[in-house]
Amino acid sequence: MAIVISFYLIIKFLIVNLYLVPLYMKNEIESQDNPEVGELVLALIKKISSHGVTVNLEEYNNRSGFLHISEVATGWVKNISRFVTINQKVVLKVIRLDVVRGEVDLSLRQVSGEERKQKLLSIKRYDKSKSIFDSMQIKTKITDNDKMKYLDQIENEFETVYEGLEELVKNGEKSLADLNIPKNITDELLAIAKNKITLPMVSVTGVMQVTTVAPNGVELIKDSMSQVISNKTGNKINISYLGSPKYKITAYAENYKTAEKKLTTALEKIQKSIGKNGTFSFSKEKN
Numbered sequence: 001m002a003i004v005i006s007f008y009l010i011i012k013f014l015i016v017n018l019y020l021v022p023l024y025m026k027n028e029i030e031s032q033d034n035p036e037v038g039e040l041v042l043a044l045i046k047k048i049s050s051h052g053v054t055v056n057l058e059e060y061n062n063r064s065g066f067l068h069i070s071e072v073a074t075g076w077v078k079n080i081s082r083f084v085t086i087n088q089k090v091v092l093k094v095i096r097l098d099v100v101r102g103e104v105d106l107s108l109r110q111v112s113g114e115e116r117k118q119k120l121l122s123i124k125r126y127d128k129s130k131s132i133f134d135s136m137q138i139k140t141k142i143t144d145n146d147k148m149k150y151l152d153q154i155e156n157e158f159e160t161v162y163e164g165l166e167e168l169v170k171n172g173e174k175s176l177a178d179l180n181i182p183k184n185i186t187d188e189l190l191a192i193a194k195n196k197i198t199l200p201m202v203s204v205t206g207v208m209q210v211t212t213v214a215p216n217g218v219e220l221i222k223d224s225m226s227q228v229i230s231n232k233t234g235n236k237i238n239i240s241y242l243g244s245p246k247y248k249i250t251a252y253a254e255n256y257k258t259a260e261k262k263l264t265t266a267l268e269k270i271q272k273s274i275g276k277n278g279t280f281s282f283s284k285e286k287n
Helices: 002-032 113-140 144-158 163-181 181-195 217-231 256-277
Strands: 039-049 052-057 063-068 087-100 105-107 202-212 235-244 246-253 278-284
Touching: 002 144, 039 063, 039 113, 052 217, 087 113, 087 217, 113 163, 113 181, 163 181, 202 217, 202 256, 217 235, 217 256, 235 256, 246 256, 246 278, 256 278
Parallel strands: 063 105
Antiparallel strands: 039 052, 039 087, 052 063, 087 105, 202 246, 202 278, 235 246
């Protein structure tokens, strides 16, 4: 009887563990940070074989992924090494995820040029945001926990940290006012971000026609335009020669309203400088 009971307990132990262990492993894997199907990921090429490529996903703790030869390029691929090389970083798309087996299947051929461009831009912006926060931490001597807390606050408010820092550069400390981040932190972030983030610019362009009958006409025209491009707006006004008497003028700014204002001011200065010594006309370039 004792032998029967012992045998029963052993069988029960094995059945329970055969069920619980895979379940535990499944829960462990699912609790990890996993990419989603359709997501673009940055991958480091680690091994190339005749049937595919093994990669490390840098954004997911270097977990392994696999790029099958059929997903390398459209059409027949004879030599995978023509498309990727060891230690190369590439943008891939997640096409299948098996959390139980821990398998991530990837595709290169399904990534468009625009998707690749946007993914690399987002990585570049993330790295720049991290660098700004690291520099701020060194200067303010805050803890890692505080740094991550402020970073998360900005990310939750603006979707990405970089967008929040752009708003900070563009509109100053008021853009973070609702987050209740200490003033010394926002001041330092603003000072550092101004040196590392270039705001996206828009432009307004047109063509000037300038003539003069003055003996020093060439110098007069040259001086009238140089005073515009060398003023405090710096390289935000650009003038190029199209062929007498036409000159292309472009004003750059953070928004169209400001660009229009800069262009109008520049045109008024040039026209006033030419004065009665010549003629001046302007036509705006259509978008």
